[in-house]
Amino acid sequence: MFYRIAGQYKTSYGADYALFPIKQDAWLLALILVFAFVVFPLTASDFMFRALLIPVLIYALAALGLNILTGYAGQLSLGTGAFMGVGAYACYKLITIFPEMNIIGAIVLSGFFSAAAGVAFGLPSLRIKGFYLAIATLAAQFFLLWLFQKWAWLYNYNASGAIQVPNTQLFGVTITGAQAPVLAQYFFVLITVCILTAFAINITRGRIGRTWKAVRDMDIAAELVGINLMKAKLSAFFVSSYIVGIAGALFVFLWRGAAEADLFDIQLSFRVLFIAIIGGLGSILGNYLGALLIVALPVIIGTVPAAVGLPISSAMVEHLNTMIIGALIIGFLILEPHGLARLWALMREKLIIWPFPH
Amino acid sequence: MNARPDHSVLADQEGSARDDLLMDVRNVSLSFGGVKAITDISFDVRQGEIRAIIGPNGAGKTSMLNVINGFYTPQVGTITFRGVERRSMKPHDAVRQGIARTFQNVALFKGMSTLDNIMAGRSVLMKRNIVWQMLWRGPALREEIEHREKVEEIIDFLEIEHIRRTPVGKLPYGLQKRVELGRALAMEPSLLLLDEPMAGMNLEEKEDMSRFILDVNQQRGTTIALIEHDMGVVMDLSDRVVVLDYGKKIADGPPDEVKNSQAVIDAYLGVPH
Structure with a gap:
């Protein structure tokens, strides 16, 4: 309808390439x-921003990064949490070493540190595939986490072992730190996420995106049509880890405000992976749908039953959340491996021809 | 069919003296451990011809193609392509030099559309870096459109306009073979290697494919080396045929000559060795 x-006719290939x-x-x-x-x-209220909108955006960005690697280039990774950590710690070190540095500059640069880490741990992908590569990235996860805990220089020798986000300003508005207004933080995250998403869309639909997808679908054939596998895989690790690193920096600087090494443990990696799988591997939109579902679910379980006069304990919320997400993942893997994004695509196709069946 | 110069007179002479030589394979031997896939094979491919490589199963035909496009490195022998001699190279370098191929079992990118598959074939020819790609403006978009025009020509040529947006995994086998040919053509090769382009096709599909192969050869001037089991097709299409058996060359020449060679008849009918 x-x-x-x-x-709606296209008269040039340029028009056909419209987004x-x-x-x-x-x-x-x-x-x-x-x-x-x-x-x-x-x-929206402050609670809405802190509990829902900002985390949805940040998780969606992290999932977008992972999706480029896993969904587009077909390289399975379980090290997302650690790469987010690299971004966060790099941003923290940059800000504390160069206090006069602009927060935007620090975040943009911190992505390069996680990108370098991603490429380094992506090197095994030149030799191994699938589950074996996942194990190699798992090594990154544990090694980097260990590094965050043991290398005191990273958290400036704080007694607590945690990093505390300093106050920074942008155009005279406090953006990070305890006093930062949540609205300013929300806009900062929103704009960053929009820009990176636009870049990701453009990369994935162009030449580089095609080489990634070719490597994913059949790497031998990709090599024989002239694609340099090493370049394709490492560029996927680079771009993916860059985005994941930025997501990590935003995660700590504009949402959590402080972080210990444990924040970036394997749970976080899995959480982001679940978002990418439920949302849809090989899709940009899916990351947002998945993040919305995963982040909103505990909020809904925590508030809706209480609102209708059915108070449940916070432990119960936790259990329900785990159970529902587990069931969803199993359900999606069996019924619709391409996730929420595919459901939307099917719905859209149906809507285009509605009310006719085909 | 044959408007091209007749090669038969010179067929058995040494190829290296000719100036229309595109590729010269010299004394190539390839073995995997103790298994000898190819033993001391020499043959040449001339500019603009259709060269067939035939032989019974396991004769080493596909291994030969894999050697030519750099997938295998022969233990002995050299390959001279457009005057440059080499023994080992990476497959993507072979593409850069102008050697494209299709596969015996379709090797398309199943999750991608026909259009994307053929566009992927042009990856080597596209230059814009990631920064331009990110912005999708100016040079990157211009480049994309430029290559899209070339790809659309190929789509038009192969008559696959209607499946442009279809993921190739959903296409029937015959069309997949055609898309694969399109992807190889997109690389603008000077030598096109076709590994059993007609395997598993019905008569009508074979006729279509034969027509495309001839058109590619005549209109686009692409030199073709093909492996095929359908003897009718091979004899009709090719200018010269090289016959392999148990990794050795047993005959080389124009189709009529090869057809009547006793060694070839023995190889196909199975005379004890």
């Missing part, structure tokens, strides 16, 4: 952006 492709070949998609995105940039800031 809303989706009609009749009358939204169908006008209605562009309208839908515009609507979402209006909500994100105008409606939420005007209506």
Whole structure:
């Protein structure tokens, strides 16, 4: 009903490369952006920002990074949490060593540290594939976590062993630290995520994205059409870890405010992996849908039953959350391995031809 | 069919003296441990011809193609391609030099559309770096559109417009073979290696594929080396045929000559060695 492709003709290949070949998609995105940039800031409470909106964006960004590696380039990774940690610790060190440095500069640079770590731990991918590579990245996860705990220089020899985010300002507004207004933090995260998503979309639909997908689908054939496997795999590790590192820096600097090494443990890696799987591997949109589901679920379980007069304990919330997410993952792996993004794509196809069956 | 110069007169002479030589394979031997896949094979491919490599199963035909495009490194022998001699190279370097190939079992990127598969074939020819790609403006977009035009020509040529957006995993076998040919053509090769382009096809699909192979050879001027088991197709299409058996060359020449060679008849009918 809303989706009609009749009358929308392309007369050049340039027009065919528009981000939204169908006008209605562009309208839908515009609507979402209006909500994100105008409606939420005007209506949402501090709790909404802290518990829902900011974490959804940051988790979606981390999942986007992982999705580039796993969903597009087909290299399984279990080290996402540690690479987020590299981004966070790098940003912390940059800010404390160069206090006059702009927070944007620090975050942009910190991504390069995690990208370098990603490439280093991605080197085994040149030799091994699949589960064996996952084990190699697992080594990264444990090694880096150990490093965060034992290398005191990283957390400036704090007695607590934790990093405490200093106050930084941007255009006269406090952006990080305890006094930062949540609205400013939300906008900072939102804009960062929007820019990186746009970049990710462009990379994945161009030449580099095609080489990644070719490596994922059949690496021998990819090599025989002239794709340099080493370059393709390592560039995927680079881009993926860069985005994951930025997500890690945002995670600590604009959401948690402080972090211990344990924050970046394997649980975090799995959480991001679940978001990518439930959202849909090989899709950009899926990361947002997955993050929305995974982050919103505990919030909904924690607030809705209480609101309708059915108070449940916080331990119960935790258990319910674990059970539902576990069931969802099993369900998705069996029924729709391409995740929520595929469900949306199917729905859209149906809407385009509605009310006819085909 | 044959408007091209007749090669038969010179067929058995030493190839290296000719100036229309595209590739010269010299004394190549390849073994895997104790198994000798190829033993001392020499043959040449001339500019603009269709060269067939035939032989019974296990004769070493596919191994020969794998040697030519750098997937295997022969223990002995050299390959001279466009005047450059080499023994070992990476497959992606072979593509850069202008050698493209298709596979016996379709080796497409199943999760990608027909268009993306063929565009992936042009990866080597595209230059813009990741920064331009990220922005998707200016040079990157221009490059993309430029290559898209070339790819659309190939899609048009192979008559696969209707499946442009279909993921290739969903296509029937015959069309997959055609997309694979398209992907190889997208590399703009000067030598195209086809590994059993007609395996498992029905008569009509074979006729279509034969027509495409001839068109590629005549309109685009691409030199073709093909492996095929359908003798009717081989004899009709090719200018010269090299016959392998148990990793050795047993005949080399124009189709008519090869057809009547006693060694070839023995190899196919199975005379005790």
